[in-house]
Amino acid sequence: MTLKAISRAHPTVSFSIKAGSHIAPAGFNSTTGLLIDMSLFNQVAYNEETTLVEIGSGLLWYPSVCKELKKYGRNVNGATSCTGVGVSGFNLGGGYGNKANQFGLAMDTIKAIEIVLPDGEIKTVSENSDADLFWALKGGGNNFGIVTKWTMETHPQGAVYTNRLNYKKEYFGEMQAAIWAYIQKQVPKSHVEIVFEWSVNPAEKEIDSVIHANIFYDGTVAPADLFKEFTDIEHTSRKEKERCSWFELMESLPNPHDTYIMEWSTEDPGRKTPQGYRGRYACVMLSRYTPALIKRIIELAADVAKGLKYHGGYRFFPVIRPGSPTMFQNSPPSAWPHGPEALFPLPIQCSWKGEENDKYWLNVLETFCENIRQFAIEQGCTKDGVPMYYNLALDGTDVSLIYRENLPRLIDLRARYDKLGVMNRFWQYGNLxxxxxxxxxxxxxxxxxxxxxxxxxxxxxxxxxECPPSSDIIQPGQYTLLATSGEPACVGLVATHPRSRVPTALNSPTSKPRYWTRVHCRDSKCLISGLKTQTYSRLKVAHIFPRGHEAEWIRKGYHDKITDTADEATMGGPSKIDSIQNMITLRKDLYDAWVNYEFGVNPNNDYRITAFTNGNDDINGLRLHLDHIQDPSLRPLDELFMDHFKQGLLKHTRGVGDEPEWGYEVYDDILCEGSFDMSNTVWETEEGKRHLELALADRLFDHRMTP
Known part of the structure; x- marks a missing residue:
C-alpha cells in the first residue's frame, strides 16, 4: 500500500491526496511531493434491499453518482452548488447542500466509511465498528487516513422545481424584503440562495452590482406563493424549470471543474470571470436572520466593494441562504459539533488578481466576517463559541474555532490512529x-x-x-542564508548543546510529590488539548525546567524569579524548582513529547505551540491555555517557557555541529553535585546503581549493535 510505504519513509516526504479535486482546474497538483490519485476508486453500487449506496472516494457527485441513482429513482444528500464538487472533500468537511433543511449535512447520512489507516491497515468503520474513528471522520477532515469508500443513505427522488433569476441593483431593497418574507414561511423542502454581487466591468473599469436568486423546491411544483416575492420583482433573466429531474438540475449547474470559469458573474449570465484570478471563500456562522442583519450585510459588502477598483479586485459577494430551524433535529453526533439548533454559513467570496494583493483581500475578508459576526451577535442571530464551518474557513483559522469542545477528543484519536504523523508532514503544518x-x-x-x-x-x-521577516507563512521549498547583500556570509553554530533530560523515574521523587495536588487544583485539565478527567489518570504534571538540572537552575537565577508563596518544602527546598510556577499539566502522551523537547511554547507569540518533530502536528499552532490562572504567583514563568523553547530549537533545528563531550561535571548537573565522587556513600545504595546504569548507557550508546 502507498500509505504504508509513506509511513515508513523519510519523515520529510510530502504528499497530497486527490479525490474529486473539488473544482480545481485540470492537471492541478497541490504538492511538489507525491500525489495520491483516487480517481480509480470510481464505483457506485446501490443496494435495493438496504437502500444504501456505496460511493468510491474518487468521484464527483455529478455525473457518476446522480446518473447511477437515477436508475432507481433515488438520491443522496450531496452537493448542489456546481457540478465540480467532489464527494470526499464535501463529506469530510460536513456538507451543506440544497437538502440540508430536510436531511441535515451530507455527513449526517453516512452509514459506513472504508479507510486506509496511516499504518496501511484497511478498516470499514461505522457506529457499530470503530465508532470513535467513524465519529472523527464525519467532519474531522483528512486527518486519520485515506478514505476509499463511502456508504450513504438514499431517499426517493422525484421531479423538482428550480428557478434562477437575475436582477438589477435598483432592486436591492425589494430583494431584502423578499428574503425576509420567504424566511417567515419555513418550508424545509425549499432552499434559496441570494447572491448580492459587486464586480469590476473589464471594459469600463467601473463597478457593477447585481443580484442572483437560485430557487429550489424538492417537488414537482412549488406551493403557491412560496417564491412569489422573488418572482414579482422585475428581473433581467429567468430560467425556470418545473418537473425537472435531479440529473437535469445538476446538469444545468455551472461546471468550474473543467474550466475554472464561473458563469452568472453579472446581470449578463453569459459573461465569465477572466482566467488568472485568485480567490478565497470565508463565512460567518448564523442560526437565524433578521431584517436588520440582512441590511447590514449588504451595506458592509457595498463598502468593501469600493476597493475592487484599486487593489486588483474583480468580484465580491455574500450569499444569503437561510436554514430551517429544524435542519439538525435528527443529526447524529460527529466531529464537527452541530445540532440540534440550526447553524448555517453566510458564505462570502472574493476574487482578485496579483499575488501582491493577497494580503489586502484576505484582511478584507477577515475584517468583513468579524464585523458581520459582531452585529449578528447583537441581533441574536449567532453567539460566541459556535463552530466555524471546516469547508469555508479561511486559511490559518485556529482549529479550536472549528471543533470547539470536540477538539480534545479529536487530538486523542489522532494520536492513537496516526502515531507517526503520516497525515501531516512537517511542511504541511502550514503555519510557520x-x-x-x-x-x-x-x-x-x-x-x-x-x-x-x-x-x-x-x-x-x-x-x-529575499524572504524578509514577516507574518507570511513559509511555503515548502529550498532556502539559503546569506549576507543582506546577497553574498555568502561566514556563519557558525553556537557552542551550546541541548540540555539532556534524565529518565522520568529520576526526574521526579519516588513518592507522590506535594506539588501534584497544587498543580491539579490549578489546572484541572491538559493545558494544550483541554482534556479533563476526574481521576487525572490520563494527565501528568511536567516540569518546564527539568528538576534534574537544579544546579543550572540556580546558576541562571530562576529561583530568584519565583514569587510562589508556598513553603519551601512544597517547592522542593530553597531552590524552589518544584514551584507551581515551574509546572504545567499535560496529557500523558504530550508529557513524553514535552520532556524530549519535541515541541515548545513561545510566550512571545501568545503562547503558541511549535512542533519541532513529526507526529505532533495535531497540536502545532494551538495555544497554551493559561487564561484560568489570574494570580501571578501561580502562573508559569515566561522565562522558563523560553528556556524550554530554546532547548527544542537546539535539539531539533540546530544541526549536527560538534557532539558534546560528556564528563563527570555534566552528570553532576543532571543528578546532583558529587554523584560521581567514588568515595560518596551514594554508590552503596540503589540510587547509586541507577546513576551508574545511566552513565554506562550513555557511554555505550554509540557502540550499540544494529541489525
Whole structure:
C-alpha cells in the first residue's frame, strides 16, 4: 500500500491526496511531493434491499453518482452548488447542500466509511465498528487516513422545481424584503440562495452590482406563493424549470471543474470571470436572520466593494441562504459539533488578481466576517463559541474555532490512529511564519554579518528572491542564508548543546510529590488539548525546567524569579524548582513529547505551540491555555517557557555541529553535585546503581549493535 510505504519513509516526504479535486482546474497538483490519485476508486453500487449506496472516494457527485441513482429513482444528500464538487472533500468537511433543511449535512447520512489507516491497515468503520474513528471522520477532515469508500443513505427522488433569476441593483431593497418574507414561511423542502454581487466591468473599469436568486423546491411544483416575492420583482433573466429531474438540475449547474470559469458573474449570465484570478471563500456562522442583519450585510459588502477598483479586485459577494430551524433535529453526533439548533454559513467570496494583493483581500475578508459576526451577535442571530464551518474557513483559522469542545477528543484519536504523523508532514503544518523562523535561526547561529534568508535553486545553484521577516507563512521549498547583500556570509553554530533530560523515574521523587495536588487544583485539565478527567489518570504534571538540572537552575537565577508563596518544602527546598510556577499539566502522551523537547511554547507569540518533530502536528499552532490562572504567583514563568523553547530549537533545528563531550561535571548537573565522587556513600545504595546504569548507557550508546 502507498500509505504504508509513506509511513515508513523519510519523515520529510510530502504528499497530497486527490479525490474529486473539488473544482480545481485540470492537471492541478497541490504538492511538489507525491500525489495520491483516487480517481480509480470510481464505483457506485446501490443496494435495493438496504437502500444504501456505496460511493468510491474518487468521484464527483455529478455525473457518476446522480446518473447511477437515477436508475432507481433515488438520491443522496450531496452537493448542489456546481457540478465540480467532489464527494470526499464535501463529506469530510460536513456538507451543506440544497437538502440540508430536510436531511441535515451530507455527513449526517453516512452509514459506513472504508479507510486506509496511516499504518496501511484497511478498516470499514461505522457506529457499530470503530465508532470513535467513524465519529472523527464525519467532519474531522483528512486527518486519520485515506478514505476509499463511502456508504450513504438514499431517499426517493422525484421531479423538482428550480428557478434562477437575475436582477438589477435598483432592486436591492425589494430583494431584502423578499428574503425576509420567504424566511417567515419555513418550508424545509425549499432552499434559496441570494447572491448580492459587486464586480469590476473589464471594459469600463467601473463597478457593477447585481443580484442572483437560485430557487429550489424538492417537488414537482412549488406551493403557491412560496417564491412569489422573488418572482414579482422585475428581473433581467429567468430560467425556470418545473418537473425537472435531479440529473437535469445538476446538469444545468455551472461546471468550474473543467474550466475554472464561473458563469452568472453579472446581470449578463453569459459573461465569465477572466482566467488568472485568485480567490478565497470565508463565512460567518448564523442560526437565524433578521431584517436588520440582512441590511447590514449588504451595506458592509457595498463598502468593501469600493476597493475592487484599486487593489486588483474583480468580484465580491455574500450569499444569503437561510436554514430551517429544524435542519439538525435528527443529526447524529460527529466531529464537527452541530445540532440540534440550526447553524448555517453566510458564505462570502472574493476574487482578485496579483499575488501582491493577497494580503489586502484576505484582511478584507477577515475584517468583513468579524464585523458581520459582531452585529449578528447583537441581533441574536449567532453567539460566541459556535463552530466555524471546516469547508469555508479561511486559511490559518485556529482549529479550536472549528471543533470547539470536540477538539480534545479529536487530538486523542489522532494520536492513537496516526502515531507517526503520516497525515501531516512537517511542511504541511502550514503555519510557520518568516519572522518566527528568523527568531529561531538567531538562537543557534553566530555571525558578525547582517543576514537574510533567500530562496535557492539547487539545480542552478542560484539564489532567488529575499524572504524578509514577516507574518507570511513559509511555503515548502529550498532556502539559503546569506549576507543582506546577497553574498555568502561566514556563519557558525553556537557552542551550546541541548540540555539532556534524565529518565522520568529520576526526574521526579519516588513518592507522590506535594506539588501534584497544587498543580491539579490549578489546572484541572491538559493545558494544550483541554482534556479533563476526574481521576487525572490520563494527565501528568511536567516540569518546564527539568528538576534534574537544579544546579543550572540556580546558576541562571530562576529561583530568584519565583514569587510562589508556598513553603519551601512544597517547592522542593530553597531552590524552589518544584514551584507551581515551574509546572504545567499535560496529557500523558504530550508529557513524553514535552520532556524530549519535541515541541515548545513561545510566550512571545501568545503562547503558541511549535512542533519541532513529526507526529505532533495535531497540536502545532494551538495555544497554551493559561487564561484560568489570574494570580501571578501561580502562573508559569515566561522565562522558563523560553528556556524550554530554546532547548527544542537546539535539539531539533540546530544541526549536527560538534557532539558534546560528556564528563563527570555534566552528570553532576543532571543528578546532583558529587554523584560521581567514588568515595560518596551514594554508590552503596540503589540510587547509586541507577546513576551508574545511566552513565554506562550513555557511554555505550554509540557502540550499540544494529541489525
Amino acid at each position: 511564519q518568516w519572522d518566527e523562523l528568523y527568531e529561531y535561526v538567531a538562537t543557534f547561529i553566530v555571525t558578525a554579518a547582517e543576514w537574510r534568508i533567500f530562496q535557492y535553486n539547487s539545480e542552478g545553484q542560484q539564489r532567488g528572491a
